[in-house]
Amino acid sequence: MAAASSASNLLSVPSLKTRSLRISLPRRFFAVPRRAHAPSSFVVLAVGAKPTVLVTEKLGQAGLELLKEFANVDCSYNLTQEELCTKISLCDALVVRSGTKVGKEVFESSGGRLKVVGRAGVGIDNVDLSAATEHGCLVVNAPTANTVAAAEHAIALITALARNIAPADASLKAGKWLRTKYVGVSLVGKTVAVMGFGKVGTEVARRAKGLGMHVIAHDPYAPAERARAIGAELVSFDEAISRADFISLHMPLTPATSKIFNDEVFSKLKKGVRIVNVARGGVIDEEALVRALDSGIVAQAALDVFTEEPPPKDHKLVQHENVTVTPHLGASTVEAQEGVAIEIAEAVVGALKGELAATAVNAPMVPAEVLAELAPFVELSEKLGRLAVQLVAGGSGVKSVKVTYASARGPDDLDTRLLRAMITKGLIEPISSVFVNLVNADFTAKQRGLRIAEERIVLDGSPESPLEYIQVQIANVESKFASAISEAGEITVEGKVKDGIPHLTKVGTFEVDVSLEGSIILCRQVDQPGMIGTVGSILGEENVNVSFMSVGRVAPRKHAVMAIGVDEEPSKQALKKIGDIPAIEEFVYLNL
Numbered sequence: 001m002a003a004a005s006s007a008s009n010l011l012s013v014p015s016l017k018t019r020s021l022r023i024s025l026p027r028r029f030f031a032v033p034r035r036a037h038a039p040s041s042f043v044v045l046a047v048g049a050k051p052t053v054l055v056t057e058k059l060g061q062a063g064l065e066l067l068k069e070f071a072n073v074d075c076s077y078n079l080t081q082e083e084l085c086t087k088i089s090l091c092d093a094l095v096v097r098s099g100t101k102v103g104k105e106v107f108e109s110s111g112g113r114l115k116v117v118g119r120a121g122v123g124i125d126n127v128d129l130s131a132a133t134e135h136g137c138l139v140v141n142a143p144t145a146n147t148v149a150a151a152e153h154a155i156a157l158i159t160a161l162a163r164n165i166a167p168a169d170a171s172l173k174a175g176k177w178l179r180t181k182y183v184g185v186s187l188v189g190k191t192v193a194v195m196g197f198g199k200v201g202t203e204v205a206r207r208a209k210g211l212g213m214h215v216i217a218h219d220p221y222a223p224a225e226r227a228r229a230i231g232a233e234l235v236s237f238d239e240a241i242s243r244a245d246f247i248s249l250h251m252p253l254t255p256a257t258s259k260i261f262n263d264e265v266f267s268k269l270k271k272g273v274r275i276v277n278v279a280r281g282g283v284i285d286e287e288a289l290v291r292a293l294d295s296g297i298v299a300q301a302a303l304d305v306f307t308e309e310p311p312p313k314d315h316k317l318v319q320h321e322n323v324t325v326t327p328h329l330g331a332s333t334v335e336a337q338e339g340v341a342i343e344i345a346e347a348v349v350g351a352l353k354g355e356l357a358a359t360a361v362n363a364p365m366v367p368a369e370v371l372a373e374l375a376p377f378v379e380l381s382e383k384l385g386r387l388a389v390q391l392v393a394g395g396s397g398v399k400s401v402k403v404t405y406a407s408a409r410g411p412d413d414l415d416t417r418l419l420r421a422m423i424t425k426g427l428i429e430p431i432s433s434v435f436v437n438l439v440n441a442d443f444t445a446k447q448r449g450l451r452i453a454e455e456r457i458v459l460d461g462s463p464e465s466p467l468e469y470i471q472v473q474i475a476n477v478e479s480k481f482a483s484a485i486s487e488a489g490e491i492t493v494e495g496k497v498k499d500g501i502p503h504l505t506k507v508g509t510f511e512v513d514v515s516l517e518g519s520i521i522l523c524r525q526v527d528q529p530g531m532i533g534t535v536g537s538i539l540g541e542e543n544v545n546v547s548f549m550s551v552g553r554v555a556p557r558k559h560a561v562m563a564i565g566v567d568e569e570p571s572k573q574a575l576k577k578i579g580d581i582p583a584i585e586e587f588v589y590l591n592l
């Protein structure tokens with residue numbers, strides 16, 4: 001019984017946050033398709049084909065071995081952009097670190113073959129995520145394995161600055177013995193501001209506490225409890241920068257953080273502050289930092305990252321006597337590189353197998369347990385989309401679709417993003433040459449002006465099954481099968497999952513029950529004896545196996561809709577013979 005109905009758009013913008021949980025979609029739905037249009041999530045590989053993975057930067061051996069077990073691996077380092085664009089059309093996956101720019105042109109050059117980009121590390125600012133999404137290419141990263149390495153590098157740079165390690169080393173090697181010039185400062189009791197309190201920032205804070213520093217942190221999205229738990233204080237940006245003796249940067253490079261450290265900010269810093277950047281060069285306005293160093297506001301800086309990498313030889317910061325530099329070494333420990341390589345290889349292989357990696361950065365994440373229970377509904381969703389769109393008469397533009405999910409679960413207890421993506425796939429693929437997957441479903445729908453509204457019907461009863469039924473309605477279109485139009489004037493199909501198999505249970509106002517396997521013939525007829533036998537024998541003569549038949553009628557001896565599931569596609573003549581049966585008023589053949 002419908003107790004309440006709530007309209008809500010349940011699909012949010014794909015999260016850019018990374019997660020450490022590894023999940024996989026059920027293989028039977030998402031692996032290499034059995035038929036040209038079998039349900040599939042991300043990757044469509046030719047049956048039996050071994051995928052090709054291009055690795056453009058040095059990757060740990062263990063990760064390479066994992067990739068080689070599953071794919072042909074082409075390790076081509078130092079490619080020019082042009083060479084990358086040429087090679088990419090022969091590759092199913094690309095594995096990069098921070099040194100490869102994966103821009104729009106790479107996706108355009110791939111000719112649709114590139115299905116996964118694996119970023120062997122955290123920062124994905126070198127990958128054009130919008131272009132990847134537009135091309136249905138999944139981007140995964142390796143968010144956890146280099147956290148400690150980056151944190152240790154930040155601590156190494158903080159201590160190196162405090163004790164002038166780099167310049168003292170250089171001067172001694174140059175034959176000097178300058179004990180008074182390189183008197184340092186102590187860390188104990190000093191305040192360090194950790195800017196960006198995520199994975200790396202938290203580890204830096206923990207280590208700084210161990211060094212006896214007072215730790216303050218700024219991160220607009222971090223929970224205060226996490227900071228409290230390690231004895232750090234979460235403060236505003238202005239408070240952080242004005243109180244700090246040391247500033248350690250650990251936020252990602254985004255439009256919001258680009259050049260966040262600029263002249264204005266430098267003017268608010270405590271005189272003599274020391275700055276460490278192991279995040280991204282672009283979060284600092286490098287010219288402004290030169291000015292702040294020259295004026296003495298910033299006593300010293302240690303930089304692992306630069307706006308342009310490698311920086312030009314005469315880069316003012318690289319050459320500055322109060323700046324210590326390293327060539328983007330934050331993640332470069334033996335341990336981190338092995339870990340990152342394994343993490344990314346597993347994610348890329350998983351994605352190539354049709355699984356959904358937990359570290360997807362441009363696809364909605366659905367936890368493993370939710371995926372497992374939604375699996376049959378995912379298949380149902382795509383098939384309902386396919387059926388509904390094939391019922392639209394030629395010439396009608398599909399613009400407005402309503403999806404209703406009926407469930408006894410609470411509105412927050414049902415994640416419909418995957419279902420919605422698969423309905424979109426079902427709606428778009430039969431009428432276009434576009435390959436739709438979880439990555440590009442929203443983008444593709446938007447680009448085609450297809451509006452999909454979602455509604456929840458909360459049912460009474462046991463919430464054991466995530467969904468009771470799904471209904472797909474297409475508004476403002478003509479149908480080639482008039483009986484599919486509901487009283488409200490929309491093409492309406494509804495389905496359920498029975499014993500793990502998706503079933504079509506309603507067409508227009510007619511209740512039917514046919515399992516959504518193979519293909520379907522829908523006929524509207526005058527309800528009379530012998531119809532099932534007549535149609536069945538026409539199909540039998542053609543050697544078309546009938547898998548399911550169901551009749552839904554308004555009232556005895558009035559109109560009925562017969563749904564016939566068939567394993568093989570009937571010939572045109574067989575379909576014509578069915579149409580010629582006098583009692584048949586209309587019929588349609590629908591390919592699943």
Ligand SMILES: NC(=O)C1=CN([C@@H]2O[C@H](COP(=O)(O)OP(=O)(O)OC[C@H]3O[C@@H](n4cnc5c(N)ncnc54)[C@H](O)[C@@H]3O)[C@@H](O)[C@H]2O)C=CC1
Pocket residue numbers: 122123124143146147150195196197198199200201218219220221222250251252253256257278279280304305328329330331332
């Ligand atoms: N130099 C190197 O080799 C390495 C550099 N990194 C870089 O370090 C950065 C952090 O990495 P993780 O901690 O793993 O990422 P993360 O995603 O765990 O943490 C980033 C944190 O920054 C916060 N943030 C976002 N905008 C902010 C803002 N405007 N102000 C303050 N905080 C903000 C986020 O809320 C998040 O908590 C990334 O840019 C990553 O690319 C990471 C590993 C190695």
Ligand SMILES: O=C(O)C(=O)COP(=O)(O)O
Pocket residue numbers: 097098099120121122123124146328329330331332
């Ligand atoms: O993981 C990151 O964000 C890093 O910056 C590490 O970059 P890399 O893989 O060493 O080029």
